[in-house]
Amino acid sequence: MMKDNNVIQVENLSKLFGDFAAVNQISFQVKAGEIFGFLGANGAGKTTAMKMLIGISSPTSGKATVAGFDVYKETESIKKNIGYMSQKFALYDDLTVKENITFFGGIYGLSKKQIDQKRCELVEELGLQEVTKSLVASLPLGWKQKLAFSVSLLHEPKIVFLDEPTGGVDPITRRQFWEMIYKAAHNGTTIFVTTHYMDEAEYCDRVSIMVNGKIEALDTPKKLKEHYKTDTMNDVFLKLARG
């Protein structure tokens, strides 16, 4: 494994809240262009770990670089190179589709021309032509999620972090969402995704499974299933999470 190829490099990263280690000395690497699944039960520390990597939470100890930048000192440089979609829907409900795209494109420093071009592409790809002037609040959740994902890709980040992006949406939309993820990965974007859905874990190139703040397993879905002698990622997860 060539080190230069790693866009995320994490060594013994920890986050303590008082005595409680939400993230306990985790280490892993993510390669460029990879779809990396970051799995774990509720409260296992996935979101906390992710927040350290995207530069909005300072680690307690350990080392990590994202897109070549240090998570302690170079958070603003990291932010230029990543996209992020939170589990809470995070576009503005009281702005229209068009206004949201313009706003986020604008604060990432895209030119007006770039924004217009990106918006046309995005609207066409998602089939939102009819609703560009509707408030985002009026869209169904699935559409909102797809829009939020597309918005997080506006500035063509090297890595995009998705925190439970498909929570609460129907199976068809989930499927479409994953098609979008594949397309972004195909275009060279690294995908770092957390999820609860074990069928989604099967779509990832590699997955890590976090239990109580530690990474208990990390490999391709195929190898993990072989190792734990099960047929599905679901069983792998249950074996690990139940201990």
Add this chain to the structure above:
Amino acid sequence: MKIILYIIKKEFKQIFRNKGMLPIIFILPVLQLVILSNAATYEIKNIQFGYVDTDNSSISRGLIEQFESSTYFNVSEKFPSEKEASQAMQEGTIDAYLNIPTHFERDLQKDKTKDIGVFIDAIDGSAAGVINVYITQIIQNYNKSIVADLIQVSDAVQKPKNIDSIPLFWYNQTLNYKTFMVPGILVLLVTMITLFLSGMNIVREKEIGTLEQINVTPIKKHHFIIGKLFPFWVLGLGLLTIGLILAKVIFNVPMIGNLGLLYVYTAVYILVILGIGLFISNFTDTQQQAMFIAWFFVVIFILMSGLFTPIESMPKWAQKLTEFNPVKYFVEIIRMVMLKGSSFNDVFPLAIKTLVYAIVMNGLAVWSYKKTL
């Protein structure tokens, strides 16, 4: 710079799209200005007045007539005895009563002097003081007019002349309290609206989760803050404009000084308030918390601003505290500029304090705003 414009555009869209917010911003202040300016008065009017007149003479009836013709008194009832009058006071139906004793006229003519009883409900001490002054004035004036009838000519010659003082009321000749109150209430409105709106605005984004999204972008702290606060700065100046127009049109408040000076000062003043609002929002997680804290400060700021009660009559320690009250500076300056026509040099010492306050407050606010937790 371009990034700031994107934020400002977004904020204005959100403000004007929010159907619940617009009336708060524009209609409530207008109502407040009109209602408060008419209601918040120091003038004591409509005093409920009763009397006991066991003398029932022409002089005693003349005295009561004086009260009846006064616009300040509502002479309600003649009580048969002191007992009933004090009962009425107890029940709160009268604010004051006069007790004219039996043989009042006879004794006055014989001895040239006679005491009468004045009883005033003094739960509100300052109101009681004012009522006392009114009653004393009426009795003295009546006294003067009947003196001529009572004393002999020779006495009158020997009597020293009265010393009359003729007051000249500067800056508010007609002693119109609205002239005094309207500018102050305008300060209150500009302060409250800008503080609440700015304080709750960023917390709101925290609540709905969009602030996290913003914090993951490479946006610079000061760009974001300037973009966020600028719309409220404009709104504050807009409110001042609406208020000044109402003050002129409805209350005919004089505007002697330079309005440009007032605008420049207000521009700086609003920065102080926005800084405080942002500072509050940095330390709170919900709009509710932000609102409570903002209220806490607003109440203290208003009651200690000299708007309703003069700062000079506060205890020394409280007077020192008012130095930290931005509202006090604005109340003083708006009254100076509008009513006295004070110039830049007159307001300079207060203005410079406000400027320092603005720099400190915004420095603190920007410093305490953290993109990283």
